[in-house]
Amino acid sequence: MADLRNTFVGIKSPNPFWLASAPPTDKQYNVERAFKAGWGGVVWKTLGEEGPPVVNVNGPRYGAIWGADRRLLGLNNIELITDRPLQINLQEMKAVKMNWPDRALIASIMVPCEEDAWKAILPLVEETGADGIELNFGCPHGMSERGMGAAVGQVPEYVEMVVRWCKQYTRMPVITKLTPNVTDVRKPARAAKHGGTDAVSLINTINSIVSVDLDTFAPVPTVGGKGTHGGYCGPAVKPIALHMVAEIARDPETSGLPISGIGGITTWRDAAEFLALGAGNVQVCTAAMTYGFKIVEEMISGLSNWMDEKGHRTLDDITGRAVRNVTDWQFLNLEYISKARINQELCIKCGRCHIACEDTSHQAITKEKNGVRYFEVMDDECVGCNLCVNVCPVDDCITMEALPIGTVDERTGRVVTGQYANWTTHPNNPMRKGAVEPAE
Amino acid sequence: MAQGVLKQGIAPGRLDPAALAANFSDLHPPLDRHEAHVEADRCYFCYDAPCMNACPTSIDIPLFIRQIATDNPVGAAETIFEQNILGGMCARVCPTEQLCEEACVREEAEGKPVKIGMLQRYATDIAMEGHYQFFERAAPTGKTIAVVGAGPAGLAAAHRLATKGHDVVMFDARPKAGGLNEYGIAAYKATDDFAQAEVDYVTAIGGIDIRHGQALGRDLSLDTLQAEYDAVFLGLGLGGVNALRAENEMASGVDNAVDFIAGLRQASDLASLPIGRRVVVIGGGMTAIDAAVQSRLLGAEEVTMVYRRGKEQMSASLFEQDLAAAKGVTIRHWMAPKRVLTDGDRVTGIELAYTTLVDGNLAETGETAVLACDQVFKAIGQTLATDGGALELAGGKIAVDGEGRTSLRGVWAGGDCATGGDDLTVTAVAEGRDAAESIHRFLMGGGNG
Numbered sequence: 001m002a003d004l005r006n007t008f009v010g011i012k013s014p015n016p017f018w019l020a021s022a023p024p025t026d027k028q029y030n031v032e033r034a035f036k037a038g039w040g041g042v043v044w045k046t047l048g049e050e051g052p053p054v055v056n057v058n059g060p061r062y063g064a065i066w067g068a069d070r071r072l073l074g075l076n077n078i079e080l081i082t083d084r085p086l087q088i089n090l091q092e093m094k095a096v097k098m099n100w101p102d103r104a105l106i107a108s109i110m111v112p113c114e115e116d117a118w119k120a121i122l123p124l125v126e127e128t129g130a131d132g133i134e135l136n137f138g139c140p141h142g143m144s145e146r147g148m149g150a151a152v153g154q155v156p157e158y159v160e161m162v163v164r165w166c167k168q169y170t171r172m173p174v175i176t177k178l179t180p181n182v183t184d185v186r187k188p189a190r191a192a193k194h195g196g197t198d199a200v201s202l203i204n205t206i207n208s209i210v211s212v213d214l215d216t217f218a219p220v221p222t223v224g225g226k227g228t229h230g231g232y233c234g235p236a237v238k239p240i241a242l243h244m245v246a247e248i249a250r251d252p253e254t255s256g257l258p259i260s261g262i263g264g265i266t267t268w269r270d271a272a273e274f275l276a277l278g279a280g281n282v283q284v285c286t287a288a289m290t291y292g293f294k295i296v297e298e299m300i301s302g303l304s305n306w307m308d309e310k311g312h313r314t315l316d317d318i319t320g321r322a323v324r325n326v327t328d329w330q331f332l333n334l335e336y337i338s339k340a341r342i343n344q345e346l347c348i349k350c351g352r353c354h355i356a357c358e359d360t361s362h363q364a365i366t367k368e369k370n371g372v373r374y375f376e377v378m379d380d381e382c383v384g385c386n387l388c389v390n391v392c393p394v395d396d397c398i399t400m401e402a403l404p405i406g407t408v409d410e411r412t413g414r415v416v417t418g419q420y421a422n423w424t425t426h427p428n429n430p431m432r433k434g435a436v437e438p439a440e
Numbered sequence: 441m442a443q444g445v446l447k448q449g450i451a452p453g454r455l456d457p458a459a460l461a462a463n464f465s466d467l468h469p470p471l472d473r474h475e476a477h478v479e480a481d482r483c484y485f486c487y488d489a490p491c492m493n494a495c496p497t498s499i500d501i502p503l504f505i506r507q508i509a510t511d512n513p514v515g516a517a518e519t520i521f522e523q524n525i526l527g528g529m530c531a532r533v534c535p536t537e538q539l540c541e542e543a544c545v546r547e548e549a550e551g552k553p554v555k556i557g558m559l560q561r562y563a564t565d566i567a568m569e570g571h572y573q574f575f576e577r578a579a580p581t582g583k584t585i586a587v588v589g590a591g592p593a594g595l596a597a598a599h600r601l602a603t604k605g606h607d608v609v610m611f612d613a614r615p616k617a618g619g620l621n622e623y624g625i626a627a628y629k630a631t632d633d634f635a636q637a638e639v640d641y642v643t644a645i646g647g648i649d650i651r652h653g654q655a656l657g658r659d660l661s662l663d664t665l666q667a668e669y670d671a672v673f674l675g676l677g678l679g680g681v682n683a684l685r686a687e688n689e690m691a692s693g694v695d696n697a698v699d700f701i702a703g704l705r706q707a708s709d710l711a712s713l714p715i716g717r718r719v720v721v722i723g724g725g726m727t728a729i730d731a732a733v734q735s736r737l738l739g740a741e742e743v744t745m746v747y748r749r750g751k752e753q754m755s756a757s758l759f760e761q762d763l764a765a766a767k768g769v770t771i772r773h774w775m776a777p778k779r780v781l782t783d784g785d786r787v788t789g790i791e792l793a794y795t796t797l798v799d800g801n802l803a804e805t806g807e808t809a810v811l812a813c814d815q816v817f818k819a820i821g822q823t824l825a826t827d828g829g830a831l832e833l834a835g836g837k838i839a840v841d842g843e844g845r846t847s848l849r850g851v852w853a854g855g856d857c858a859t860g861g862d863d864l865t866v867t868a869v870a871e872g873r874d875a876a877e878s879i880h881r882f883l884m885g886g887g888n889g
Contacts, residue, residue, distance in 0.1 A: 068481035348545040351487030393484050394549065
C-alpha cells in the first residue's frame, strides 16, 4: 500500500491534496466538511488587513466554458479575498486547527505592500496555530487594482521585499503564491527564493474573459451591463500550470525549491503529473467547486493504486521524476524518427485523420484502397507530427512508432542511425557550435 | 382492463379517450435543446461522411449536426432542406437504422449511432414552427409543369421547380395533399397534423397550385396534360392493392390495410373507429406493421401478423418489427392465407397454410392452421392503379431512367409509381427533386427530355 503521507516545508498532512485558497476554504463550515471528506489540508481563503472587510459584487462572480454535455472545462471569477471580518476568520481557523490537528492549515494573506501591514497581521495569524502562510501575489482582479495580489507578483523586487518581511516577522513557513500573468515565471520565483521563501505555489488564476454575451455585447460574467477580466482556472489551465511548474523545477537558480502545484487538477492523474514535474504537493479548487469535496476519495484511491502498480512507495519516489526529461527544443534528438500507424481493427473509418492531414498538414494518409474507404499512413509523406493521433476519436487506434535503427526513412531516404544529434550541431543552424553532449 | 376491449366482433370505443390519446401520441418525443446538444456532440464530423452517402437525398448530415451543436438550428434546417424539402417528415418516418444511422461510424465503434433522425427533427421543427423560409423563386420562366400526385415525390418536384421560376399545377385524387404522408403512415409517426403543416410549408414558396379530386385516367388524361403543359411529372403512388388470392376474401371484415390506415389518419375521433377484438394482418412490410400496431393501439385484444416467408425476408425494418412486438403484436412467419372463415356475413377466422422453400421457391407444406379472428387486414403490397397507357412499364411500375424520364418525351415520373429505388418517403423525395432538375434542364434548353 503506497504511503501518501506528505511533508511539505515541514508541514505534515495525511495526503498531498490540499484545497487552494478560494471560496471552498472561506469558512469553518466548509473547511470541516472538506476535512471530513478526506482532504489533507487547506489554504484558508485570503485574509486582508484588520478593518472593514472588502466587499464583493452582488451580481454574478463566475463565468465558464463548457465541453460536450456542459462539462465544465474552464471557470473564471471576479471574487475578491475574504469579505468576512478578520477576527472571525482567525477564530474559526483556530477552532479548525484544534479540531483537526493532523491536517494542514495554511493562512493565505494579502495586505498592502507596506512593511507595517505585514508586520501587524503575522502575529495574529501565528496565534491561530496555522501551520504556515501563503502570500497571495497572484489574484489578478480587483485587488491588483489596489496595488496588491498580482500587482505585487508581477514585480520581482516587490516579491522579494515582502517575502523578506514575512521571514523576518514570523517563524511560520512561507509559501509564495505566484501569478501566471507574467512573461517569465522564473523571475518572480527567483525573487521569492532570494527573499528567503520556503516554497512557491503556482499557478494563481489567469487573466481572462470567458465569453461575450452577444445579445448585450458585454463580457461574461456581466454585472449590471458591464464586465471585467476575471481569473481563469479549471482543467483548461492545467497545461499552462504544468509548464510553469516545470520551468521553476528545472531552473538552476530555483531547482530544489519546494513547489505546491496548482492549476486545473481534477483527477489523481493530474496530481501525479504535477508531482512528476516537481511539485511536492498539490492544491485543488475548481474540481471541488464543480463536483463537491467527495472527489478527493477518487484522487487518494487513484494515486495510491497507480503508485502500487508502479512500485512507488512514497511521494518522494515520484516528485520531480519528470523534470530531467524537460529540456529545450534545441536539445531534442533530430535523429529520432517516428511514423503514425493506424490499427485497422480499431479504425471506425471516420476519416478525421485523413482530412486533418490532407487539409492542414502533410497529405500522408490515404482515404481509400481498391475503391473502398481505407485510411493508411504513407510513410514517404509522414513527418511523424502526431496530429492524426490527437484528432482520432478512438483510443490507441493511431500510435506513433519509432523507426528501428538501420531502417530507411522513406520520406527522406536516410538511414536511421540511432545517433543523437540536435539543432545545436545541425548544418542548417547558422549558430551551430561544435559537438554538444545530449541533455541530461 | 377497459371493458371495451372485450366487446365481441368489430366494434368502436374499445379504449377510453385518454388511453387512445396516449397510445397515439408521438412515438419518439422530440429532443429538447439540451438533449439535442448532447446528442450533436457525439457526432465526429467525419470526412466524406458515411451517413451522408447512405442518405438517398444526400443531406450534409455532419454539417447540420455541427450547426445544431453550435446552437444554430435554423442553419441546420437550411442544410437539410437544401437537399430534402420534406426533411421534417423524413426525420419522422425514415428507417434511419437502415440508412444514415446504420452507416454512422459510432454504430461500428459502439453499436450506438448518433440519433440523426431525431436531430434532423429537432432542427426542422424549429425552422418550420418559426416559419423560416430558405428559398426564393428565380425569375419567372413562363413555363408551367403539371405534377400528378401531391405526395412526397410530387411535392419535392414541385418545390424544386418553383425555386427555378417555373409555375406548377398539382393534381391529386384525394381531398388533401401529402399522399402517403397524409394517408399512409401510422398516426403516431406524424402527430399534430404534421403532414398538412409540411404541405403548407413546402407550398409557401409560391407558384404551386394544388387541384384536388383529380385522378389520372378518371378526370385527367396524360395526352391532355402533355398538350397543355410544358412538362409532366407523375408521382401517382400505388393506388391498387394486391389481392390475397384466398377463398372468401371479399367477406365483410376483410379490409385493405391502406384504407384502415388512411381512415385512422382522417378520423376526428379515434373512439369512433371500429376494430376487431382479434385482428389478423397479412403481410410483412411497413404497411402491415402500421396496421397491426395501430389495431393494438385502438384496443384490439389479439393482433397477429402473418407473413409467408421468414423474418429475414420481411421488408419491415428490424426496428419496426421490434416496435410491433413491443406493442403486443404476435408475428407468425412461414404461413400464407388460404381461406377466410365466416359465419354468415361475419369473419370468424382465417385458415393458413404453412409454407417452406423448395428449391428456392415458396411452397405449402400441406399442413394448415386456423387463427380465430374478427377482422383481417390485407397488406401484401400495392400496385399501379393505371395500366400506364402509352407509358412503358417495367415490373408493374412506370419505367424511368436515372433522371426520372419516362418513355414519353416531356413526361417524368418518380416515387413509388416509378421504377428504381426503395419505396421510401426519402427515396420519393430524391426522385422528385432530381426529376425537377432534369425537367428544368430540358425546358431551359440543356437536355433532351
